[in-house]
Amino acid sequence: MSEYKGIKGFQVQTRTEDPSPTEVQTGDFYYNSSTGQFRTINSGGAPLGSWSSGGNTNLAGDSYAGYGTQSATGKAGGRTTPGPGPALTTGVTNHEQYDGTSWTETTDINQQRWLAEASGVQTSALLYGGAYPSSTNPILNTEYWNGSSWTEVNDLSTARRSHGGAGTTHTAALAYAGRMGTSYIANTESWDGTSWTEVNNLNEGRGYVTGGGTSTDAILVGGYDGSNVSSYENWDGTSWTENADINTARQTISSGITTNAICMGGSGPSAKTEAFDGTSWTEVADLATARYDANTGGSTGSNTSTILYGGYPPSPGYSNNTEEWTAADFQIKTVTTS
Amino acid sequence: MAYKYCTATNWGKNFFTHEERRHFHLSGHPGEVWVVGDNLYGDQWIGKVAGAIKTKEEAQAIVTGEIEAAQTAYDALSAEEKELQSRPVVYNLP
Numbered sequence: 001m002s003e004y005k006g007i008k009g010f011q012v013q014t015r016t017e018d019p020s021p022t023e024v025q026t027g028d029f030y031y032n033s034s035t036g037q038f039r040t041i042n043s044g045g046a047p048l049g050s051w052s053s054g055g056n057t058n059l060a061g062d063s064y065a066g067y068g069t070q071s072a073t074g075k076a077g078g079r080t081t082p083g084p085g086p087a088l089t090t091g092v093t094n095h096e097q098y099d100g101t102s103w104t105e106t107t108d109i110n111q112q113r114w115l116a117e118a119s120g121v122q123t124s125a126l127l128y129g130g131a132y133p134s135s136t137n138p139i140l141n142t143e144y145w146n147g148s149s150w151t152e153v154n155d156l157s158t159a160r161r162s163h164g165g166a167g168t169t170h171t172a173a174l175a176y177a178g179r180m181g182t183s184y185i186a187n188t189e190s191w192d193g194t195s196w197t198e199v200n201n202l203n204e205g206r207g208y209v210t211g212g213g214t215s216t217d218a219i220l221v222g223g224y225d226g227s228n229v230s231s232y233e234n235w236d237g238t239s240w241t242e243n244a245d246i247n248t249a250r251q252t253i254s255s256g257i258t259t260n261a262i263c264m265g266g267s268g269p270s271a272k273t274e275a276f277d278g279t280s281w282t283e284v285a286d287l288a289t290a291r292y293d294a295n296t297g298g299s300t301g302s303n304t305s306t307i308l309y310g311g312y313p314p315s316p317g318y319s320n321n322t323e324e325w326t327a328a329d330f331q332i333k334t335v336t337t338s
Numbered sequence: 339m340a341y342k343y344c345t346a347t348n349w350g351k352n353f354f355t356h357e358e359r360r361h362f363h364l365s366g367h368p369g370e371v372w373v374v375g376d377n378l379y380g381d382q383w384i385g386k387v388a389g390a391i392k393t394k395e396e397a398q399a400i401v402t403g404e405i406e407a408a409q410t411a412y413d414a415l416s417a418e419e420k421e422l423q424s425r426p427v428v429y430n431l432p
Contacts, residue, residue, distance in 0.1 A: 017377075019360065050359035056350040096384035101351050136418055267424065271365065288354060294425065314426035315368030315404040316411055321348050326356055 012038070029335075031128065036334040048149055049327025050275070054307065055102040058093050060320035061299060062293035064310045065118035065165070066210075067125045070307040070324055071100035072144075075295060076207060078125050078310065079114040080318060086190045091115075092130045094116055095150075096309070097122055098322070109150050111141045117165030117210065119173040119191070123147035126170045126191060129178065131161035138180050144170055153194045158187050160293075164211025166206050166218035166235070167191070175213045175225065178209035190215060200239045204231055208251035210295060211240070212261065221254035222246055223262045232276070234258040246274050246281045255301025261302045262325065266292050268315055271338045273325070274301040284327075303327060339363060341432060343397035345388030356385050363419035365432075368404030371397045373431055398431050405429075 009025060010170040015111035018039065068074050072099045073325025091114035096103045116130025125145040131138050140155035153326040156175060163185075171193035178185055186205035189196040206223035212220045216237035223229045230249035233240045236258075246252070252266035259278035264287055265271065271290035274281045287308065292310030301307070311323040341363065347370055354364055362375030362383065372389060374380040386390070392400070408426040 048358045052356045053348060053353040054351055056348070089407060134418060135422060285359065286365070288359070288364055312423060314367060314408055316407050321366075322350070 011219065035334075036219060040333050040335060047104050048284070048332055049275075049304065049325055051308075051325050053288070054100075054309070054322030054324045055098065055129040057103045057309055057320045058105050059092070060310070061092070061094075062291075062310050062317040062318050063091075063114040064295040065113075065127055065130065066295035066309075067114040067118040067120045068098075068122055070120050070173075070326075071098075072302065072307045073098045073296075073307055073309075074118070074122055075309065076109050076118055076125075076145075077113040077116050077130060077202075078295075080138065080173060087330045091130065098309075103322075107149055109143055110152055111139070112290050113139060113141070115179075117162035117163055117250065119165050119167030120145070120170045123172040124154075126167065126173050128156055128173070128191075129163055130164065135161060135179075136181070138178070142191075145159075146170075156196050157189055157198055158185065160187070160207075161184060162207040162209070164218070164220050166211050166216045166264050167211040172209075172215040174218050176211060176218070176235070177202055177206050177209055177220060184223075186292055188235070202233055202240045203242055203283045204233070205230065208267070210253045210255075212255035212296075212301060213257045217257045219242055219256060219258060219261050220255060221261065222252040222266065222269070223251050226249045232261075232281070244276070244280050247283055248272055248274070251292060254294050255296050255306045256303060258304045262301060263304050264296075264306070264325070265294055265311065266307055268292065269312065275305065275327070286316065287323055289319065289321060289323070291315060293317070339432075341394075342374045342376050342380060342384065343392045343431070344372050344374060344384050344387075345373055345392060345400065346384075346387040346389040349387075353387060354383065366409070367397075367401045367431065368402035371400050371431075373397070380408075382403045394431060400429060402428050412418055 012265030025235035037094040046294040094110035114280040115132035128142040138159040138161040160178030167173030174189040184204040206225040209223040220233035228249040230245040251267040254263040261276040264273040269290040269292040271286040304327040361379035
């Protein structure tokens with residue numbers, strides 16, 4: 001005797017939209033009536049995440065140096081303008097820290113700069129390079145933040161701006177790539193807590209990047225070398241190795257390590273976000289607001305948690321908006337017959 | 339996909355949440371214009387942020403005006419400054 005389910009089959013849940021992370025269960029199977037597709041919930045893979053709004057920065061601007069994590073980050077320098085942008089203004093000494101809810105102004109840096117990079121955490125950070133007063137004047141200057149004040153320490157060997165930076169402490173950092181004069185450089189320098197030492201170059205010189213990671217596991221994503229770049233390179237503590245390209249070549253903001261990285265926004269301006277799972281880059285949910293010359297907590301972000309703030313949208317003036325990326329450890333897959 | 343259009347000022351934390359982003363399309367544009375997915379959740383968000391409803395044509399006019407102002411500012415820049423960012427381009431809202 002046939003059973004009902006043998007004749008009619010199993011019922012499949014119909015949803016008008018994909019489930020939220022609080023509803024989802026790995027292994028779920030359903031029909032999305034909005035897209036006309038059957039879908040499953042799998043574990044792993046590129047993260048399913050979204051951007052939410054964070055607290056607004058006190059000073060709207062772009063081209064900051066950023067350090068820290070999503071809920072404990074800081075931004076130093078940058079540029080801002082009181083009138084219609086993007087008029088060139090000299091870099092600022094402004095320094096703000098974020099507690100996951102709001103930004104608070106704290107002790108200024110000593111050297112005005114923009115287009116710089118930073119590494120570390122809220123109580124111990126390193127700020128290096130950048131430009132002042134104009135972008136054609138890259139600087140060598142390095143400052144150390146001890147949680148209450150900035151102190152000038154030994155300079156970089158090669159002046160640079162729009163470069164990459166990595167490092168989670170003030171005693172171990174990496175400065176790489178960047179713009180120096182009319183050149184896009186491949187030069188890499190390693191900081192040991194006292195001084196910078198030149199180490200192996202990138203495979204491809206470029207600028208307009210932010211980098212990310214640690215002094216022994218750093219990333220460089222996209223950028224610009226006269227054209228927008230799609231390549232992705234990883235630093236293992238000794239040398240740079242090319243890895244899988246991002247999907248959309250652009251100057252972009254990035255954070256994470258070799259096997260777990262994210263890049264977002266950038267030239268265009270773009271709202272695109274791409275996540276790297278150790279093998280390939282997958283486009284995931286867009287930023288709410290497209291922008292470039294923004295920055296991120298950077299060094300310790302990942303494809304499941306990062307932050308983006310400031311930047312230049314396609315309108316007069318700079319942004320003071322913050323967005324926070326959080327991802328769940330599952331993915332929604334469309335069922336196909338192939 | 340159908341959209342609604344409004345203007346609203348981003349006040350910062352919780353202006354839009356992860357949960358809201360998962361339930362409807364949301365994108366921000368010049369002039370504090372927001373394109374919102376036309377569903378119940380989108381309507382609730384417009385209410386939460388006290389969004390001022392616009393027609394698509396009204397929203398497009400705000401965005402275009404902002405971008406044209408940015409183009410004027412860009413055209414007045416030096417070559418050095420222009421290298422740092424491309425000229426803003428007028429685009430159509432979805």
